[in-house]
Every structure is written in structure tokens, then in C-alpha cells.
Amino acid sequence: MTITVYYWSSGMDLNETSGIVENRHPWELSRTQCIMKAFRPCLDKLHEKKDKLSYINVGAGDLYFDHELLKLYPQDTAHAVDIAYPELNNEGNINKYHYLKHVFVVCSYYWTSGHFLQFPC
Numbered sequence: 001m002t003i004t005v006y007y008w009s010s011g012m013d014l015n016e017t018s019g020i021v022e023n024r025h026p027w028e029l030s031r032t033q034c035i036m037k038a039f040r041p042c043l044d045k046l047h048e049k050k051d052k053l054s055y056i057n058v059g060a061g062d063l064y065f066d067h068e069l070l071k072l073y074p075q076d077t078a079h080a081v082d083i084a085y086p087e088l089n090n091e092g093n094i095n096k097y098h099y100l101k102h103v104f105v106v107c108s109y110y111w112t113s114g115h116f117l118q119f120p121c
Contacts, residue, residue, distance in 0.1 A: 024064065032068055043073065052076055056103055066094050079103045 046053055053076045057066055060080035070078060070093060078094045081103060088096045097103055 028064065032065055035065075036068065036072070040072065047073070055079065056100070057081065058100060060096075063091065063094060070094070 043053065053073065055066070055069065055076065055078045057078060058081045060066060060078075060082045061084075063078075063080055066078040066080055070076060074093075076093065079097060080094055081097045081100050083098050085096050085098060088098065090096055095103075
């Protein structure tokens with residue numbers, strides 16, 4: 001069984017972009033760095049139990065956070081949910097959905113807006 005981690009990353013709103021984002025807002029860069037630093041020990045601990053994790057990102061936006069997370073854990077899979085996706089074409093090991101109800105995985109751990117909810121740390 002794959003362990004699934006549910007999180008809310010508050011990615012860049014797709015309505016604010018017009019394609020490829022060349023310069024990230026310092027807030028987005030800082031927030032991503034802080035979240036990665038805070039959660040990496042927890043995710044490393046989970047990877048000791050399982051070799052592959054699955055993530056659900058609600059409000060994934062332009063997938064910046066998902067791509068950064070999967071750079072650290074390329075064997076994992078992300079399920080990105082955002083109603084603003086113009087198309088549901090998957091990107092490598094990132095599966096895109098318009099609605100959370102279309103994601104058919106069981107969540108084991110949760111974090112949202114920087115708060116730990118049922119997270120093993």
C-alpha cells in the first residue's frame with residue numbers, strides 16, 4: 001500500500017499566470033523552502049517505511065510546489081487538484097484533477113496551511 005500525504009500548498013493561482021512563470025515571487029520561494037525544510041524529516045521517516053509516497057495537493061496552481069517536492073522524491077507521485085486547469089494532461093508523475101472527489105487514493109496523513117494534522121513527526 002502506498003502512503004498518501006494530503007496537503008494544501010497554495011500554489012500560484014492559474015488565473016494570475018499567462019504561461020511559464022520565469023520569476024517567482026519571493027514569498028512563494030520562501031514559503032516553499034520553509035515547508036520543505038519543516039517536512040523533509042517527516043517525509044524521510046515515512047520513506048523508511050515505504051519506498052514510494054503519494055501526495056494530494058489541493059489548490060495546486062501551476063504545480064511549482066509539486067515539482068520542487070518531487071525533485072527531492074522522484075519516485076513518488078503527486079495528485080494535483082485545481083479547478084482552473086484548462087486541460088487535465090498529466091505531467092510525468094503528477095496527475096491533474098479538477099475536483100478532489102476524482103482522486104481515488106486513501107489519505108494516511110494530512111497537513112494544511114502549515115499545520116500538522118495526523119502527521120508522524
